[in-house]
Amino acid sequence: MSQTGETLMEMYRAAHARLGHQAWWPGETPLEVCLGAILTQNTNWRNVEKALGNLRTAGLMSVSALHATPQGELAELIRPAGYYNVKAKRLKNFIAAVHEDFGDDVTAFLDRSVPTLRETLLAINGVGRETADSIILYAAHKPSFVVDAYTYRILLRHGLIYEDDDYEAIKELFESCLPEDVDLWNDCHAQLVAVGKQYCRPTARCDGCPLEGFPHDPAAGRRDEY
DNA sequence: GACCAGGCACATC
DNA sequence: GATGTGCATGGT
Numbered sequence: 001m002s003q004t005g006e007t008l009m010e011m012y013r014a015a016h017a018r019l020g021h022q023a024w025w026p027g028e029t030p031l032e033v034c035l036g037a038i039l040t041q042n043t044n045w046r047n048v049e050k051a052l053g054n055l056r057t058a059g060l061m062s063v064s065a066l067h068a069t070p071q072g073e074l075a076e077l078i079r080p081a082g083y084y085n086v087k088a089k090r091l092k093n094f095i096a097a098v099h100e101d102f103g104d105d106v107t108a109f110l111d112r113s114v115p116t117l118r119e120t121l122l123a124i125n126g127v128g129r130e131t132a133d134s135i136i137l138y139a140a141h142k143p144s145f146v147v148d149a150y151t152y153r154i155l156l157r158h159g160l161i162y163e164d165d166d167y168e169a170i171k172e173l174f175e176s177c178l179p180e181d182v183d184l185w186n187d188c189h190a191q192l193v194a195v196g197k198q199y200c201r202p203t204a205r206c207d208g209c210p211l212e213g214f215p216h217d218p219a220a221g222r223r224d225e226y
Numbered sequence: 227g228a229c230c231a232g233g234c235a236c237a238t239c
Numbered sequence: 240g241a242t243g244t245g246c247a248t249g250g251t
Contacts, residue, residue, distance in 0.1 A: 041233040047249060048232090082248040086234080128234050148232045193232055202230075 004160060005177030011158070011211055012184075015191035018210035022190030025138035027052070031061060031106045033139035037131045038090050039081040050080035063104045066095045090126025097124050110140035118144060129167050137189070143182050145174040146189045150196025157200065158216045 001009070026045070027033040032052060039048040054077040060066050066074070075088035097120070102109045110117065114136060121132035129147070136144035147170045155161045161170055178184060199209035206218050 037232090040231090042231065043233085043247090044231040044249070046231090047247095050249090080248060082231090083233090083246045084248080086246055090234085126234065130233065134232080146232085150232065189232090196232080 001179075002177055004173065007160065007214070008174065008177050008188075011214060012188050012191055014213070015195050015210045016187065019191060019194050022187055022194055024186055024190035025134070027138075029061070029106075030110060030139040031063065034094060034106065034135050035091060037134040037138070038094060038126065039078060039087055041083070041087070041128075041131065043082050047081050051078040054078065054080070063095055063099050063102075063106060066091065067099045086126070090124075093125050094127060106139075110135075110142075114142050114144050117142070129171075133171070137182070137186060141182055141186075143175075143180050143185060145171050145178075145185050147171050147174075148189075148193065150200060151189070151192050153202070154192055154196055154200050154211070157206075157218060157220045158211065158214050159220070163220075 025033045025036065026049075027036045035055065036048055036052060039051050055061060055066075058077055060069055060074075060077070071088050071092050074091060075084045078084050078087055078091070081087060098106055098109045112120075117136055117140060118132050121127045121135055122129070127135075133144045133146040136142050137146055147167050151170060152161070152165075155170065155173075156163060161173065165173075174185070174188070178188065195210060199206055199211075206212055206216070
């Protein structure tokens with residue numbers, strides 16, 4: 001394994017030792033994972049859970065039920081997740097893509113090669129790279145590493161990436177450095193989010209961070225854009 | 227009241 | 240092709 005790969009594994013182990021196994025994704029069914037992946041775009045997970053709760057209560061946790069629901073009605077239900085008009089549209093786009101070929105069978109929709117599935121997901125308006133990779137890794141349980149704002153910020157602060165490295169470059173870094181193991185990639189991304197939430201906010205101090213023993217520059221990574 | 231949160235598409239230059 | 244902007248609620 002490369003030097004960077006060793007460092008990433010050590011960081012993963014340090015986070016895991018401190019924070020415990022994360023057992024992601026916090027969604028019950030493949031469909032809920034997909035919906036959550038769209039709803040959590042630039043949004044706090046707590047707000048997403050409220051929106052998912054509303055959908056559950058309304059009996060809309062199936063592709064056909066969502067397909068039959070008017071966009072405006074959907075928007076009202078997911079209001080707590082923010083950006084509710086654009087997200088209602090995005091959910092409808094995703095649901096239409098599944099429904100057209102597979103009806104209610106989300107598992108069948110997800111059951112194809114990673115490149116094909118990723119291409120299919122990225123063709124859906126409102127599904128970008130992070131959302132697609134989250135769906136592949138956490139709903140389809142297939143190897144596609146997820147990069148997010150926390151990943152970027154943590155790696156930048158620890159000098160493992162450059163400020164202008166883009167999504168695909170960071171994804172490639174993990175995928176080439178770590179053994180291809182769905183469970184490892186699953187928990188590794190989850191650990192990055194857990195560390196990010198607790199210790200690596202834009203303006204947060206690093207005190208008590210499980211990664212504080214690794215060389216880092218706290219001033220780096222204060223800008224989230226990548 | 228400011229700042230932040232597990233992005234993405236689109237307009238404009 | 241790079242850069243800027245709109246989308247919006249809820250917690251700290």
